[in-house]
Amino acid sequence: MSAIIFFWSVTVAQTALGIAMVLAFARMIRGPRAQDRVLGLDALYSNAMLLMLVFGIGTGNSLYFEISLIMSALGFVATVALAKFLMRGEVIE
Amino acid sequence: MNPVTDLPLWAAWLIAFFLLLGAGLTLIGSFGLFRLPGFYDRIHAPTLGTSWGTAGIVIASVIYFSVTESQLVLHPLLIGVFVTVTTPVTLILLSRAALYRDRAENNPDVPSLQLLENTSQESGSKTDSVTVHESIGTAKE
Structure with missing residues (x-):
């Protein structure tokens, strides 16, 4: 019984996060301006990070935790660098 | 599993x-x-x-x-x-x-810097938060 509940909740959560990633990716492709694309990339990163956490719960492997930590750090750096680029036209002045 | x-x-x-x-x-x-x-x-x-x-x-x-x-x-x-x-x-x-x-x-669609400048000049030269924010904005440019 608990295995069925666990399996289905993990599957539904993974599907929901997958659809969320598709929506963020669509915003990144469609986004009328550059800042919309950067926002879509940021949402895509955070959704992928959450998907990695759910993979970790589903497989019982805590290695996925480190993957998602690295992913969130990379997403932070990427978005800050892109925002700086949009502001000044130069990342490192 | x-x-x-x-x-x-x-x-x-x-x-x-x-x-x-x-x-x-x-x-x-x-x-x-x-x-x-x-x-x-x-x-x-x-x-x-x-x-x-x-x-x-x-x-x-x-x-x-x-x-x-x-x-x-x-x-x-x-x-x-x-x-x-x-x-x-x-x-x-x-x-x-x-x-x-x-x-x-x-x-x-966004409030321009010009608009903020005019309203702060009309209301005298008191340094409220809008004028401080304004001076930071112009100093950056």
Whole structure:
């Protein structure tokens, strides 16, 4: 019984996060301006990070935790660098 | 996958609840990012996923690893703390950059610097928050 509940909740959560990633990716492709694309990339990163956490719960492997930590750090750096680029036209002045 | 079969029923229900809460809120946030009309509306939506979405999935992860390893595992909370700290920083930087770009091309949808300048001159030269903000804005240019 608990295995069925666990399996289905993990599957539904993974599907929901997958659809969320598709929506963020669509915003990144469609986004009328550059800042919309950067926002879509940021949402895509955070959704992928959450998907990695759910993979970790589903497989019982805590290695996925480190993957998602690295992913969130990379997403932070990427978005800050892109925002700086949009502001000044130069990342490192 | 074997530790799953001897998971207690209460833990399975709790994990399912927090997982579905987190994933559902993240889905709603991304749907808002996809549907909302303007950039300044859209920038609010993904924060649903980075606040309670992350919190729900992190709490589910803490419960799962604490039950299966039969000791308190708190390291997933590190991700929650990191995301909570970094998301406002990135979104403030991104929204300031978007505002700067909109003002640079005189977009009528955002309040222009000109407008703020005129209202502050009419109301005398007292240094309220608007004029301080204004002087910072012009000094940067």
